[in-house]
Amino acid sequence: MADSQDRAFIFVFTGPDGSGRKTIADSVGSTLGLTKVLSYTTRKPRPGEVNGQDYHFITPELYEELDASGDFIESVTINSNLYGLRGSDIQRSFKNNGSVYLVLNPEGAEMLKQTYGNQLIRLFIYADRQTVEQRQQQKGIGGEVIEQRLGRYETDMIAQARCEHAFENYDLAHTVFEITNTLEQYLQRNLEERD
């Protein structure tokens, strides 16, 4: 008999920066009552970002310490900043709350897929290059950072083919509706299997 946490899903919202991953993930997650698992980063918070809500913002020293203890299930360096996820955070959320969601770049999503297999569902969110650039500008992200992020756009887009689902994001309400329906099917299937 499978343990209840074996039946929980990890929904990973991925795709190019600025495609709308966080906005969609938080909206779908709140509608479906999913728990968000936050990454740890050595990056400094941007205006409006809150520790414990957007990321766990930590010092490079603490990051090194956690990394040396083998805490990170996945760790990457992006623009000289470290980002990682602790496996224990995912396991704790599974035990307490069931299915979880998180937002990762395609590289991180791929790495986690290798660990969690069928339990992990990748939702690829995308829009054209010009649109993601404009969205980042409107969000107030600096020109240099946007340039660095756009440098990864083509590589990130290639990952679409490996994801379980892909959604174009222009009409936000429509995208959220489509993804909510898709995830409901996974959660419903789980409930039926339990009965």
Ligand SMILES: Nc1ncnc2c1ncn2[C@@H]1O[C@H](COP(=O)(O)OP(=O)(O)OP(=O)(O)O)[C@@H](O)[C@H]1O
């Ligand atoms: N369909 C949409 N139409 C217009 N604006 C959108 C749409 N989806 C998201 N946005 C806006 O685009 C901006 C980027 O969205 P969001 O932060 O969710 O993207 P992201 O992929 O997580 O990128 P980032 O890494 O920059 O945070 C936000 O200001 C968000 O409100």
Ligand SMILES: Nc1nc2c(ncn2[C@@H]2O[C@H](COP(=O)(O)O)[C@@H](O)[C@H]2O)c(=O)[nH]1
């Ligand atoms: N592989 C991982 N990627 C992550 C993680 N946490 C966030 N991210 C992605 O990094 C870039 C840059 O993020 P930003 O907030 O500094 O702009 C973006 O694509 C994030 O989704 C992680 O733990 N692992």
